[in-house]
Amino acid sequence: MRRSVLLGCIVLTSLALAAPVARADGDPASDVLFFQDVFFPYPPPPASARARLSRAVASTYARGFRIKVAVVATRTDLGSVPSLFNKPSAYGRFLGAEISSLFVGPLLIVMPSGFGIYDGGRSTKAERKALAKLTVRGPSATALTTSAAEAVEKLNAARALRSKDIRPPIVYPRPVKARPGEMAQLTYSVIDDSERSREVIRIYDGTNQLALIRVPLHVAQYNTTRVVDWNTPASLTGSKLRYCVTPTDRAGNTGREVCETIDLGSGP
Numbered sequence: 001m002r003r004s005v006l007l008g009c010i011v012l013t014s015l016a017l018a019a020p021v022a023r024a025d026g027d028p029a030s031d032v033l034f035f036q037d038v039f040f041p042y043p044p045p046p047a048s049a050r051a052r053l054s055r056a057v058a059s060t061y062a063r064g065f066r067i068k069v070a071v072v073a074t075r076t077d078l079g080s081v082p083s084l085f086n087k088p089s090a091y092g093r094f095l096g097a098e099i100s101s102l103f104v105g106p107l108l109i110v111m112p113s114g115f116g117i118y119d120g121g122r123s124t125k126a127e128r129k130a131l132a133k134l135t136v137r138g139p140s141a142t143a144l145t146t147s148a149a150e151a152v153e154k155l156n157a158a159r160a161l162r163s164k165d166i167r168p169p170i171v172y173p174r175p176v177k178a179r180p181g182e183m184a185q186l187t188y189s190v191i192d193d194s195e196r197s198r199e200v201i202r203i204y205d206g207t208n209q210l211a212l213i214r215v216p217l218h219v220a221q222y223n224t225t226r227v228v229d230w231n232t233p234a235s236l237t238g239s240k241l242r243y244c245v246t247p248t249d250r251a252g253n254t255g256r257e258v259c260e261t262i263d264l265g266s267g268p
Contacts, residue, residue: 026080029070030098035191035222037061038148041073045141053145056152061195064250065161066105070095071148073112073141088116096120102170103193105163106155110148112139119163130158165251169197169220173245173260181234184262185227186213186243190220196250201228203262204242217250232264239265 029039037057040050053069060067072091075082084091088109096107096118106127109116114136117127134151137143155161169192178184190197197220201213213228230243244259 027095027098028077028079029072029095033068033070033095033099034102037068039070039072039077040145041071041077041141043141045071045145049142049145049149053149053152056149056156060152060156060161063156064194065156066103066163066165066194067108067152067155067161068099068103068105069108069110069148069152071110071141071144073139073144086111086113088114089118090116092116092118102167102191104166105193106161108148108151108155110136110144110151112136112144115147115151122163126158126160126162127155130155130160165194165249165253167193168253168255169247169249170255171199171245171247171258173243173258175260176243176262178232178262178264180232180236180264182232184230184232186230186245186262187225187227188245188260189222189225190247191222192220192247192249192255194249194251195219195221197247199226199248200246201230202244202246203230204244205236205238210241220247220249232262236264239263 032039038053044050057067057069072078075085078085081094084094088111092107092109100120104120107118115131115134117124117131131151131154134154136147169190171188171190173188176184176186186201196217198217199215201215202209203211211230213230215226215228241262241264242259243262244257246257247255
């Protein structure tokens with residue numbers, strides 16, 4: 001049996017420690033966009049505006065495409081790089097470089113001066129064409145967030161977000177405790193810029209492979225984990241096993257295999 005459970009703050013904290021987050025330059029969006037798809041300005045716009053933009057972005061991923069969005073209302077939203085305020089294209093290049101170890105894909109910047117679109121140095125002709133007739137509704141956080149939602153909706157309608165996915169997923173398995181003859185809950189999280197992943201799990205007793213489990217394609221986001229149940233053989237006599245997880249995203253990019261222990265000395 002396979003199922004997903006939310007980990008909330010525990011997962012966010014553990015991934016923040018493990019992932020290569022760029023914090024030294026003080027750019028808030030570069031931190032937020034490692035784990036989320038939208039950076040909102042501060043103070044944030046009303047919940048209704050945030051929800052519309054979030055729905056538009058979620059629709060992008062549901063269609064098999066990708067996008068991240070930074071809504072910047074003031075210089076303060078840029079942290080230590082206020083000189084890039086109202087320079088959405090320049091800031092797009094800066095922010096794209098900051099998060100490139102995890103995400104290389106369409107990055108939409110919305111500022112009072114207009115829109116910027118960046119895709120890791122690749123062509124954004126289709127995106128710019130789709131956005132050409134759109135204008136920012138105003139300088140407030142609400143107007144900018146609404147404009148961002150309209151831009152993402154327009155990009156989806158035009159099917160302009162056809163950027164090639166080149167980043168493999170990253171998997172974070174956790175140590176497991178179980179007893180021989182009982183169920184072991186193999187627990188791990190996956191981060192991927194397409195937010196979709198499938199995994200192969202191999203279970204070892206020393207060098208002897210005991211089992212191979214294939215987990216079908218599923219949503220892979222920063223705040224969720226996977227729990228895969230495996231019935232441990234009652235005949236096992238060793239105190240520790242290994243389970244190794246290899247993730248592959250929807251585009252076929254395969255991440256590094258990462259292993260953790262199954263401790264058979266005690267139950268969960």
